[in-house]
Amino acid sequence: MRFSILGETLARRDDGTVVPLGGPARRALLTLLLVSPGEVVSADRLADEIASGGSVSAHALQAQVSRLRAALGAAAIERAGTGYRAVVDPDDVDACRFERLAQEGRTALSDGDAGRAVALLHEALGLWRGTALADIAGSQTAQAAAARLEECRLGALEDRIEGELRLGKSRAAVPELRELVGRHPLRERLAGLLMRALFAEGGQAEALVVFEETRQRLADELGADPSVELVALHRELLSVDPSPSPAAPPAPLTSFVGRAGEVGEIADLLRVARLVTLTGPGGVGKTRLSVEVAGVAADDVCFVEIAPVRDGTDLPQVLLSALGLRENGLQLGGGGQTSTERLITALSDRVLLLVLDNCEHVIEQVAALAARLLAACPRLRVLATSREPLAVIGENLWQVRPLDDAAAAQLFADRADAVRRGSAADPERVRRICTALDNLPLAIELAAARLRTMDIDDLAGRLDDRLGLVTARSNRTADERHRTLRSVVAWSWELLSESEQRAARRFTVFAAGATAAAARQVCESDGETLESLIDKSLLEVADGRFRMLETIRAYGAEQLEAAGEDRTVRRAHARLVLELARTADPHLRRDEQLEWLGVLAAEHGNLLAAARWAVRAAEWETLLELLASASTYLWIRGLPTSVAPQAVALLDAIGDVPPAALGEDYVACVLLAAAGTGGLVVWRRHRTRAEQALTAAWPDARPGRYPAVLLLWMMRNATEDDPQRAFALVASRRDCPEPWVRAAAQYVSGFALLGEGDTAGAERAFGTAVEGFRSVGDRWGSALALDALAGLAGASGDRTRAITLTNEALALTMRLGALEDSADLLTNRGDQIVGDDAVAAGADYAQAAALARRAGSSTYLAAALRGLGDIALLDQDPAEAERLYTEALERIDPHWVKSVGNRVRTLAGLARVAEIRGDRTTALARYQEAADSATAVLGDATRDALRMLGLPETVIDAVSLR
Template identity: 30%
Template sequence: MSVLAGLPVEVRILGPVQVIVEDRTVDLGPPKRRLLLALLALECGSAVPLDRLIDLCWERPPSSARGVVFAHMSRLRKALAGAARHGVEVVSNGSAYTLRADPSAVDARRFRQLVTDAAAVDDAATRARMLGAALDLWRGQPLEGLALGAAAQRLCVGLDELRLAATEDRIAADLAAGAHHRLVPELSDLVARHPLREPLAGHLMLALYRAGNQTGALETYRRIRTDLADRLGLDPGPALTGLHQAILRRDPSLDLTARGDTTTRPVPAQLPPAPAGFSGRRAAIADLDRISADAAGGPGLVAVWGAPGVGKTTLALHWAHRAADRYPDGQLHVDLRGFGPDATPMAAAEALRGFLDAFGVAPQAVPAGLTARTGLYRSLLAGRRVLVILDNAAASDQVRPLLPASPGSFVVVTSRNKLTGLVAVDGARPVALARPDATDARQMLAARVGVDTLREAPRAASEVVAACARLPLAIGIAAARLAVDPDLSLPALARELETERTRLDVLDGGEPATRLRAVFSWSYRRLDDDAARVFRLMSLYPGAVVTLPAAASLAGYPVERTRAALAGLTGAHLVEGHGPERYSCHDLLRAYGAELAEQTDPADERAAACRRLYEHQLHSAFAADRLLNPGREPIAPAPAGTGVTPADFATTADALAWFGLETPALLRSLRTAGDDRFTFELAWTLADVLEWQGRWLDLAGCAALALAALRRLGDRTEQARTLRIVAQAYLRLGRYADAETRMREALDVSVELGDVVGVAHAHHSTVMLLSEQGRHADALPHAREALRRYRAVGHRLGQGRALNAIAWCTAVLGDHRAAIDLCEEALAAARESEDQYGEAAIWDTLGFAHQHLGDLHRAIEAGERALATYVRIEDRFNEAHVLAHLGDVRARLGEHDRARAAWETSAAILDRLDPAGARRVHARLRADVARPGGQVA
């Protein structure tokens, strides 16, 4: 039995790969099988995908690789039968393999755990012994004796790096325990084998210096400086340079007696008080806990960034107080003043002076230069476990001199900026702090004002949280107002916050740190001119999320210039990214941007920005509509002006997605633009999409606005078009009399103008109106008249739709075979005119006709073709009606489960779009439940 692991099974990979079961070595078989076991052991307890195992085993996997792995794994399981009795076994889920075992049974995992445990020990001698025990687990090179490809070699290099780092940590602990004389020979050998390893050189310099050999220490520095310059073209880092300077001046802090044991060192406790009323942020706290635990064997660094007022400092301090006992050698804190009333961030040298003061370094012993000061600071932290909070940082360069160089300590940096350099260069782990969700935001308010207050006025509480944009600082200010004014109730505060323009006045805490305008301004004033202008003008956008082309149009900038400005805004967390080329800011920042726009940008410039935006919206919508419905009669908007960037659509899916996201903003612009020509053109462009989305009230409203605009313009031709749209909306809303009035008016205008196509359109629209009311015999003459007029002018799209209208009425009236013949002719016209919408309607008619002829399989085929088109163009209304027809046919075929599924989907759509149609489908569902076998009459 293994004395070291304390378990009956050991899996050894830190040297030749072995498995020891009750002191007996297991025969694992050939090298490839041992390599597979080692790869699983490296990720003990985690599933390793088969493809990853293959990539790690072969540089160029053979075609038989999967079979080879399967065979090896089968034999490996047999070889480990004895280990399986003790819970160590290889398991598979079909696409991945896992070594299931206590992690301490694997020497590499045991090694990591011992290193982590040692880092938590304060006494230097004990820590050195624990690290020595961890290093004793190594029996040679990892996976020794196995032929490794490049990928597997990289894993071994990582293990070797951990071994060397643990060796450095053990030596640092021995140095702290006073073993410098004994360490000189070992360090001399290590430095000779790793001549570019700065921590080893630093340890040797310190050991030589403490042993009385200052000359040897300085010669060691000279050698590594020369080697670094000759081989890499680099200078020694600040830690080694600082140590060199300290040795030159015989700095007392280097003496063992000056440093003392960790139990006699000053223990700084600089954390400000823990934030009162902290609530939520469970995920972020868990992230910090996990990152700090992962970093236990080395210097740890996390960067917390987020928008102004999102609670970065509050989170960092709350977590720091929870974690303080894990860092017994002290807690350091500094506000780096990256953002605040003082426009000048704190210099790193000033922050270092404060830290050195906290460690009891006499003022006269503090070096003057930043490099030497950093070196002394890092020397003091060597061998210690210290928590360092670097709050409110401006940039990565400000932070770097304040980072420890040795294991044990942990640094939390907070900033409004994304410190990507700290992540890329210094290995910081990012924690992006977003605004809390509505539930957590309510909990934050409850923590400040009391649960009972929220329970008494739950709606007002939700309104206050929403008005505060779920921003923790704003919620705190609102709670403070309630606390200091006993006459102010939560509902009264909610009413004060209703008006967006005055919201920032209500949320003014009276001090710089609690004035939202001031807090936001500290980030705004750091922006370059382009980013600042884009931020201001984004407040003019009538929607929550702004696309890159829309922002470019508002600013009148080229796309790449706008992209750069938005990158600056997202980096400063004044704007949030929402996927590719979509951006937003919360309501309070939006209100702040609107105030700045009014103060900074003249009225004519703001009006010009809005004009460019309207043109962007119109031309983008027009392009999307043409892509979705190429056969539709187009309007002819004037060319886009200078500085306007329309959206670009590669596919119909892109166009539909854009409409799905942008329709609310388009409707707001249509209602507020005050430009008659724009109002009509955008309403016309939106008509089909609004119909497909089933937004009948919006369709009626914007068509009515367009009609009023056209009457002011005196444009009779377009009035006829728009009257038909209004009639269509009224039809879907069940306002049949109003629909008929508008349709007759459209017909009269077209006759008056001699517009043959307009007259045909009016007759065709009348067919839909009468058919919806079940008046198919009355509708048929209108369909035939529409076809006659379309043929007179060669209007193929109209011919296809009129033929389908005749076919539908004919089918409903009982002549199904004639309807099928008419549909065949209609399909030819629809395909010729690329009318996918019309083609879908024809397939629906064919499905109906085949169903009533008893040809149910052809009915299904036709219905599925219609459904596919409606789904593709997101016409939910017609999608629902086709699903209802398909449900009927499937029920007749005895496919009751599929019939119910179709009806249920149809009913779910129609509940929102067509209540009368929904009632008919729900009746089918009830009948299906009530009848034996689920048959439908």
Template identity: 40%
Template sequence: MRFGVLGPVLVDGVEVAAPRQRALLAMLALDAGRIVGHDQLIGGLYSSPPAGAANALQSQVSRLRRTVPGLVIEHHPAGYRLVAAPAEVDVLLCLELLGAGRGAEALRLWRGPALADVDAPFVDEARRRLTEVFIKCALSGGTQNDLRGLVSEHPLREDVRAALMRSLYRDGRQTEALEVFAEGRALLAEELGVDPSPDLAAAHLEVLRAEAPHRGVPAQLTSFVGRDEDLRRVAKWLQDNRLVTLIGPGGTGKTRLAVEVAHREPGEVAFVDLTATADVARALLDGVGAREAGLLSAGPASDPVSVEERLRAALTAREVVLVVDNCEHVIDEAARVLGGVLSACPDVRVLATSREPLGITGETLSPVTALDDEAAVQLFRDRAQAVKPGFTADQDVIAEVCRRLDGIALAIELAAARVRSLPIGEITARLDDRFRLLSRGSRTAAPRHRTLHAVVEWSWDLLTDAERDLAARFTVFSGGADLAAVTDITGSDVDTLTSLADKSLVEVADDRYRMLDTIRAFCAGHAPDLRERHARWFLTLAQETEPHLRAHEQVRWIERLAADHHNLVAAVAWATGNSVELALELVAALATYYWFRGLRTEAAQQADAVLHACGETPPAGREQEYALCLLLAWPVAAGDQTARIRQADSLLGLMREPPRYPIMTMMWGMALGAPEAESQMWHRRNRLLGTDPWSAALALVGDGLVARMQGDVVRGQDFLRAGAVAFEQVGDRWGAALALNQLGELVLSQGDAAGALACVERARGLLAELGSTEDTAEVVTGQAQARLAAGDLDGARADFDLALGLARRAGALVVQAGAHLGLAELARLTGEYVAARAHCDQAWELTPGGWYGPDEMRCHIAMERGRIARDAGDLDEARACLDDALRRALRQRNRVTENAVRAELAALAGP
């Protein structure tokens, strides 16, 4: 559990409603892990302790335990102790971070005034102590705004005022820093009759002495947005290292970040832009003002060696920061000249910007990457409001524009500038042709920064022929690729790929290479068509991976395919329009992956598109893959779905051995429903089951489901329990979770809520390893049903709401319907019949006509509607709903549901 007192009091993000319990929890959390005495707790809770205060305290502790399930409060002879690690209590974690010098992280734990919602005798003293902690956080890692706020609240705190002065002075705002000092000195004299402390006086002296020039650092006309953390990090690195290079693609904001760092440097700074020169040494000599110092006598002006010697002579005795911007087009020369300066001039530090590293020993690299969503949206709003005062737009729309522009600062600024003449909806719609849309920039900017095309073209022109060829070929990938995929599909070599990474044309993260969409859009115009090669490579990967998805290494291989999900989607899409045989093979090979990840709707849509491309007849030799596509696509297929299932069944009837992909047998069983014992379908199912351990586990689960539907509870439990064990032995978490979830439902039907809860909790743990949101949502619904049966209405409601949120995120309509159905039952039990009917209506609307088992879901909805009508006193409506439920149960051949409906009807009829 996680406890919060730095703001409103929270437990795992949830407030405690009762004021006195909240105060009690706060006192225990402040001293978590230590015994808090009875007298201290009583005195902290009550201004005038009641008679029997010890019993009252014990009662409050008991209520708190009930209010917060899982809360562990130990009783000792001397008092009570909250069992929690320091990292689980925000104030204790805050103190640990402060002790480790991580003030910025500590400050982020504060959510507002400490103990904001607590009103008890202990709170004033506690808040005073916590205020001191907050001040230490702000002094250690706070922003200028944090310090201003503290000065307003504590005008006589000289340490806070000194920190604000130093922050303003580092920001180049010397006059404001002096004003802060003057105001403090006057207050100290007026309120306390004293002079400033030595610390405040020392800060004043530092500001007065801040006269070092910032030569050539350009003034900025717009606000600095979104890189405060980068700013702090680079400034610190520049204090600790003599060469820091900001690297990243064009337009990400390297120059602007370097300028902001330069403005905050307290000493001498020289800013040198290398964009328009090939003579690095002379540009640096001009930038540091050496000619103004009369150093031209060291040799002939035309002699490069003499220019470099004059440069080093000018800097030997100076403590200066050289900000050298745009090194990429003269990278070798810049590295050589700057390397010589750093070697000869011990007090010189260099902050460089480049699209690739300088490659000098001791260089510290600071990648300048895309802005995160929050910063990108803030930047867009700021620049849009500058050109169109009063501009407003939906946050999600702006975020979508920024994401599609890869979070590239320049691209976002160019897009924001267009809001003066285009609605943001039009801007969004035109982003597919982003280079044309973003073709107007500031007339005062360097030519390569006036349009998005110019930014990328600058990088392209600096590449070698081999690098350009690979950059163009790389555009075949969607969402990036690993080293093997890149080298195999593009036919390039590792050295060229790493060179592209060094030049910021591709990014590297987690051993994968990725190209920003903006760069991809430019490079794609130079690319050969490698899409078939790409699709066949990923088909081989999918085929080789599929057996591993049903084994102990399942999670690792699912993650492997998940990393390439966008490539797999692109491969299927291309093959669907160009090679139906390849498309069929891809969809079939990926079926297991899609199902185990809970991406069934996406798989169904892909399969349906492939079937439309194929027509009514499978290509020769691809009958099995075609049948699997029929089974996958059935839930979303338009037209005669029954005919499709009959066609799949017919194709499966021609098979004399188990399918290549065992998941096909499972899907066939789901599509056709439970077979009658000893029927032709029963024998065909057994014939299509393989002899491998996974198929044997599947057979056990299938037998358990059939037994359950036939009303044989004991055999159903035995088969499902054995199936779960068999799947776990194989290593398939998904299969084991399927069996456990079904077992939980069966156990719950026998009134064993605790046993059901144990089953579904185990299933949920297995699915968490797979990251299958849809299946997790379904299991959480089962967990809610178990809590409801156990009488835990609050826990059930929380789980139903969680399941509904997860199902919405996954786009799982039937699971959403199940959650609404559960909420309907909960509302009925609490007498909220209008809400119960509304939840049933929502469940009915969300149950798609074609998904696996929709009639079974609608059967349960109809039965719940009948129960609601019965409890509300409308017996005619109840009977009509239950009759509808019975008809659906009979069609499903589900005797358990049928018996449940008949029992409801019998009860309705009376004795």
């Protein structure tokens, strides 16, 4: 017989039929006996607890026992001394079985067997049917036992969810955990599990919000701090780098033949040498060998394809992009750093293997950059592939030679079998073909691909005819091997039909590959022709994009020029990229923002190629429209400096008078040009004309073609002599019919109101901006406005709200891949909590500094260093504080709106250090500098405005207000 007490008390026979137990007194009696089966329960206790209205008599108790025996069988309950006990196997009672299974599940979990643990815990929790011991809910025994069982149930739930998280089932766990945390807000393990589940789904910021909310509840309701375990989890989440992953080596599509020994030897060499260059002719297999080496030589690898780079000055930006780093943050500050300096900051303490593939066409620039990075970043290693050495001190050369005869034959056989099953051939004939091709892997693969449409005898004959080769060619030099490869490419090319040749040479304009639709449009080809090029190894396809091997692409580009089609096809390519950017632009301010950012990111190489061609071809109007259409994408992703050189060239070419009806495009390009090295000079030269063009382009409340330009204009102008003019220009769009523009105008109005001392009005404006940006699904604008609201909340003393708002903004910046902005928000949060929890604030500042260094962002690093300086002052270490403040001040960009608050606080910090040392003169001078910095943006710097910038009251009192 089986018994259930997890809910209404039931007894079932072995066939599953329910045994009639009678009234509530009899069910209560059985429940009390089954709480601990086999243990004696005194008659007095049974008499007291089976009736809710008071004790029953001994006679009545005996009568209830007799009736229960009649229902269950006399042997089920026996008299023992002064009481009774249930004579049943504990495993026949659901509560006992539940506790056993829960314990076994917990043991399996602790032993690392998550699969078994989850199965056991599901079985245990499946026994639960409601409130435990419901039939004796009012008794003292029930209260204690029910509390124990409920605690066991919650523990089993937690164990089951932890097991599922270990099995990778985080998505399904999040809703359940949110509900459980809502019902048990002080249960820290549930909060920790929710944090882990959220982080597993990419919600690091949301996980940090859960910690902060739990910490606050514990403090408010219990006056306690989070447990050591929860604090450790919090630190663990903070220490995890949310940055985008660096570019991984391309996934091999074919088998690796003949070089296994070399892979191990080169990997061993990289353990003692920091620069290894694989040299050899084109097509010898350097790239594939580097991919295999990277797979075994390092855990953290960044693979950079140098072949598409045409201008060596672009190398730093290419590396930043490959590392997954944005050029600057949401807040539009470049910090005055060059891309190379950002790289050094990002890699200074990182253990990384940087693979630079196909360097020969920009060898001098690669050599210079590699030498500088290796000198400044002691934990960096570089593996380069090139047809010639980099000639850098410390370089270790590895000559990649053609395959030996056996490996070459094996490669040919593998590739031939892939295109034509069962294409086994006479080994001597295969050997002759491979020898004719100097055993070069790429040449062998191209030749083997021809077996799809011809026999091996025909292949061998055509090779001999085309190349004039004999069977013994072992003494060729590298240059001769290169010519052999070129001949094979040429031979493969000549075997293409006219339509295939036309499609192949036109495809060479795609520097970053292409979708099928884009390839068909620019190549003026059909899908069948492109598929044929894939079959013949002239194109590759991966992840829905067509790509061309660089050796073939270089040959095809020559054919494009020889056919007189270069300008026409490249113009078509540029117009295609332009139309894509135009199509994407409005979506970047809507809910589909992330999707379209991904689309444009995949085409970034094509955008750069189109922009460079437009400069070479003096296609200035096309370039102007292209850069303007892509500007919102470039700013959100932090990549404006990647096109700054082209924007500068454009401005130099068109002068101060933009083409008719393209004034707004002109302003967008001025902003992009000002983001690059030497941008301040460009800005000073074009600012007045750009303002006139912007005013003319936006004469009334109608939305322009590039609404983000207005917001960017304000951010760039906020530190000029008359920032209120920029505020007014943007804020005047509050009645614009475009929702995003209205939200941006409200955001800008908030700063104008703040400068006038209207804090309440500023808060309303920022709040309206948040609602507006959210209504259209723009995470970028929402993060900006939430950050502004958080600053106001902190200035008014509402730290809880400030932290909540900052965490919301942090969640958005992480989804955007905005590493620098996440560092900025962590610094802001540190500022918000430093007065209550200096330890937590210090952790935020340290994490922000680590992220800023990882991103190579000097400006965000300056903010974090300023925060660490504040902590040093609190720790009564003025020397360390002065060091940190001084370094921060050196890194701060005084022309960037978001730098103002940190500059003011840094100067105030240096003033406090001077006060501690008794140097009143220096202290007053520093305070005056702080006031000057504030008034440069806010006009008459009111106390509320200075609070918004993060100044403590003691500093505000000391600063000379104007």
